[in-house]
């Protein structure tokens with residue numbers, strides 16, 4: 001008799017970025033612009049604090065919600081950066097932002113419940129909703145600005161909608177929600193009696209306009225998701241946190257206790273050092289991303305491929321529609337003929353087959369050369 005797997009698990013799609021990344025690994029010397037993590041090392045003082053923690057035996061389980069000192073520092077950060085003023089009981093530490101999103105979805109979604117997911121978006125939302133037995137309903141972002149249109153989105157709610165997912169600054173778009181749009185989205189969630197997961201893991205990587213945190217707009221409905229991964233170049237430490245109403249935090253911690261028990265103590269000690277240390281490391285990285293963004297934007301303008309300027313995170317979507325190719329075919333050909341790896345737009349949802357994502361967390365030389373070769377491939381098909 002054959003052994004069966006859960007249907008919902010087998011329906012989780014493969015990552016469209018991984019296909020390109022795996023091929024790129026086989027091509028020594030390929031320019032890698034497809035991955036979404038900082039190219040900087042974790043600042044030295046953070047690593048040293050972790051090494052000290054290990055030497056001191058701080059290598060045990062902590063409370064599910066995280067170390068109290070860390071949560072106190074997080075409450076202060078939420079106040080300083082996000083304008084969120086909550087007691088410690090509304091803050092919980094997780095194994096990365098990904099785990100925080102999962103704990104929220106798992107706490108809210110019953111089988112068959114619908115979750116509104118932006119398209120294009122970070123692919124893990126779809127994976128997590130499916131893993132929880134939920135139904136994904138995409139809502140399209142504007143194809144040029146990559147902002148949601150609240151009037152269109154209003155049409156997507158049904159009586160089964162439980163969560164609206166919003167991500168600003170956005171991956172893969174780099175788009176940052178203006179305040180009025182943020183307010184309109186929160187208003188929609190409240191009117192439809194839904195939760196709103198506001199993924200703000202890139203909150204400290206904004207360039208030209210302030211980041212708007214959604215939690216203060218409707219503290220009963222909004223779950224704020226944050227992370228150390230991007231702000232402090234700490235992707236591998238797996239440290240994130242969430243802010244939400246107290247009863248939801250309690251439920252999320254119940255999920256967390258069953259799944260991970262707690263975030264790694266060593267990583268939590270590193271997080272304490274990150275928050276207590278000099279914050280200029282954050283500004284330095286942000287300014288480097290900004291300089292690279294400006295460089296890529298002017299290069300795209302010069303080759304007639306410019307469409308928009310990302311306002312945050314470290315990604316830019318390049319419109320390759322003039323090539324006549326769909327994004328996956330374009331990414332495969334770009335890698336085979338020009339040895340440049342980019343993430344196909346199709347990896348991020350059904351409305352992004354006209355774009356590829358390049359990561360600004362790459363060296364200026366690779367970015368310059370990569371964009372030159374993208375333009376060459378578009379031109380080769382245009383001719």
Ligand SMILES: Cc1ncc(COP(=O)(O)O)c(C=O)c1O
Pocket residue numbers: 036095096097098099122167170171199201226227228229235238239240
């Ligand atoms: C939009 C978005 N949310 C959440 C995450 C999760 O980050 P982490 O789990 O490393 O905190 C990522 C990582 O790429 C992301 O792009």
